[in-house]
Amino acid sequence: MISLTVIGKGNVGTHLYNRFLEIDAVDSKWIDSRNLNSIEETDITILAVSDDAISDVSSQIENSFVVHTSGSVSMDQLQNKARKGIFYPLQSFTKGEIVDFTKIPFCVEAENTNDLKLLEQLVELLGTKSYQISSEQRKKIHLAAVFANNFTNHMYKISKDICDSNQIPFEILLPLIEETASKIKNISPGEAQTGPALRNDQKTIQKHLEMLNQQQKELYTKITESIQKHGKKL
């Protein structure tokens, strides 16, 4: 049996606590970060608060093992006096949406092997995979995720803008989007790259530029340039 306390009632805290409730081998408590006076000692104290609040809130916790759930805050920014660790679920959580934890990889880090094992055990109870990742690596993952998630979503946004301006239902592109995301499970993105930029098909590139507004044009040019320099398989 692992006992734990989830601190924080935002998206991550809520989704985690609800999931822990379903696991018999976990005894979980849930408190708001403004109610730290009611905190009890547990095997793990999981701080699911905003990045900016991690230092301040952790400095008020006297529990023996405190971890946070952030992708971009290093372990040493935890200000509790006892043991520290990281328990970072690599996924974007949306309020109200159902979360399938079996599909979410966790990045774990701790100061000693026993704590690391405890975190790995907890991830296993969630039914998913853990990766031992240093704070330095975690920052890079967070950056890589900006490209793979935020920037990719912006490509979808522009794609939809083009459809909307031409009375084309955006749903027509959804199978292609799905296939693009799915393909890289089997081959690397470098191998999967296709299109006018990679072929240096100037005729098509010029036609495309003529159809875009100024902001889209600059973006198209910059990404085309990047594909031509670095898009291929190394």
Add this chain to the structure above:
Amino acid sequence: MISLTVIGKGNVGTHLYNRFLEIDAVDSKWIDSRNLNSIEETDITILAVSDDAISDVSSQIENSFVVHTSGSVSMDQLQNKARKGIFYPLQSFTKGEIVDFTKIPFCVEAENTNDLKLLEQLVELLGTKSYQISSEQRKKIHLAAVFANNFTNHMYKISKDICDSNQIPFEILLPLIEETASKIKNISPGEAQTGPALRNDQKTIQKHLEMLNQQQKELYTKITESIQKHGKKL
């Protein structure tokens, strides 16, 4: 029964012909574009050749109804004397890969209603959805697909480059990539947008820029700028 001839033995021609063979209500023939002397009259003649060859090959065909399968070539570039049309599957075909036609939307266009109905009937036999799309709209779809497929794949590429340089297994990002592609089935990309660019989180943006090489930095800056100007829901 629909009789048809597929001309062209590249990816699209091969995948289409193999699929037609499975459909009882379709009687299909398959020829190479260099063997046009062996062509017979059929209800539909499907020209699945490279964009540049469409005008030349079509000018040599005397069949009654000729369609091509390209996303970026307009209907009037068909040079056959009889009726013309478009039968464009919106997907990227990879050689050797299994293609599930039930998930591929088709853009159809024709000069008259009867031909349009015939193409829609053929798409229905393939088990998927057809969209009546003009040549002008089709060009815009092709452009939108460059963002949704080619440019998105390049975001994955940079993401993987960052992982590779830091001994991080890229597989850790696959669930996030899948979730990002899946989310926009339910909410628009404008509503789905998250991240430091949209929040204008300058602290994180600066940290990210410091971790990137020159080319990646320029791309990061340009996309961040675009998200801040046009990333939000309109």
